[in-house]
Amino acid sequence: MERVLITGAAGFLGSHLCDRFLEEGYKVVGMDNLITGDMKNISHLFQDEYFEFYHHDVSKFVHVPGHLDYILHFASPASPIDYLKIPIQTLKVSSLGTHNLLGLAKAKNARILIASTSEVYGDPLVHPQTESYYGNVNTIGPRGVYDEAKRFQEAITMAYHRFHGLETRIVRIFNTYGPRMRLNDGRVIPAFIGQALRGEDLTVFGDGSQTRSFCYVDDQVDGIFRLLHSDYAEPVNIGNPHEISILDFAKEIIKLTGTHQKIVFKPLPKDDPMQRQPDISLAQEKLGWSPKVDRTEGMKSTYTYFKSLSKEELHASEHKDFSKHNQK
Numbered sequence: 001m002e003r004v005l006i007t008g009a010a011g012f013l014g015s016h017l018c019d020r021f022l023e024e025g026y027k028v029v030g031m032d033n034l035i036t037g038d039m040k041n042i043s044h045l046f047q048d049e050y051f052e053f054y055h056h057d058v059s060k061f062v063h064v065p066g067h068l069d070y071i072l073h074f075a076s077p078a079s080p081i082d083y084l085k086i087p088i089q090t091l092k093v094s095s096l097g098t099h100n101l102l103g104l105a106k107a108k109n110a111r112i113l114i115a116s117t118s119e120v121y122g123d124p125l126v127h128p129q130t131e132s133y134y135g136n137v138n139t140i141g142p143r144g145v146y147d148e149a150k151r152f153q154e155a156i157t158m159a160y161h162r163f164h165g166l167e168t169r170i171v172r173i174f175n176t177y178g179p180r181m182r183l184n185d186g187r188v189i190p191a192f193i194g195q196a197l198r199g200e201d202l203t204v205f206g207d208g209s210q211t212r213s214f215c216y217v218d219d220q221v222d223g224i225f226r227l228l229h230s231d232y233a234e235p236v237n238i239g240n241p242h243e244i245s246i247l248d249f250a251k252e253i254i255k256l257t258g259t260h261q262k263i264v265f266k267p268l269p270k271d272d273p274m275q276r277q278p279d280i281s282l283a284q285e286k287l288g289w290s291p292k293v294d295r296t297e298g299m300k301s302t303y304t305y306f307k308s309l310s311k312e313e314l315h316a317s318e319h320k321d322f323s324k325h326n327q328k
Helices: 012-023 080-085 087-108 144-164 188-197 217-228 246-257 281-287 295-307
Strands: 003-007 027-032 051-055 070-073 111-117 168-173 202-205 211-213 236-238 243-245 263-266
Touching: 003 012, 003 087, 012 027, 012 217, 070 087, 070 217, 080 087, 080 144, 087 111, 087 144, 111 144, 111 217, 144 168, 168 217, 188 202, 188 246, 188 295, 202 246, 211 246, 217 236, 217 281, 236 281, 243 246, 246 263, 246 295
Parallel strands: 003 027, 003 070, 027 051, 070 111, 111 168, 168 236, 202 263
Antiparallel strands: 211 243
């Protein structure tokens, strides 16, 4: 059986990737330091004899006994609330962590897939965003700790590919949603649904004209799986090109939840991108991939998940406690 290491395994996307690889007949090694991940996302996997878990920070030396065929590096805070609260660890996991995992891949002769992000495009001046666009990023702004960490991650990955001949893949992930997202993590969908379920007004930043394109998690995982097994080494956008304004999306949430909250407006955060829409021509050509789940279907599934949460989870603070994690 082929064996895969998935970092960030207890996170939203990481846990779904663990599910997919186990379903496909792989042995899965999950790794997470649980700063933003949650063991409940993978608790159902511990009964599977082909799943094992390491509680470890990949920013420190990474050792996994035995052979590895593949490594998927998905360890990183991925929401503004998280990476603005732990900026140094955000930088380290995509720099030191990526370096450690590239070294592990080289030692194990394993193919490695790196999770990058549409945030490498910054506040784009090109629309929709193609992989050939270099981006418009404020390197020293508050979001720079995430954006630049991911850009460095891509650079060092390609350096290992060119210099060492390492088998590497890079996925640029656009806004993804679905069950197991952390409620109130600052991202649009859990923020809106959480507010609706608590009977609060929905908060829209700016005038709501900024756009996003939302991809359901099953589609995202399928795109990642296909990319890993392709022969294409350069970055590939994986996302849903169906674009919607944040204001229109807030109205969709109110209709979906059957609530009657008002929409309130607050100032737009610094460097918040005004447009986000992937050009997926490359994924269609190289991977034969396109998203299949439309937003209506995906949002029903996501809303059902959030409705199933306990009152304690629903009313938990939107700020995860990072006080016990030392930033050096």
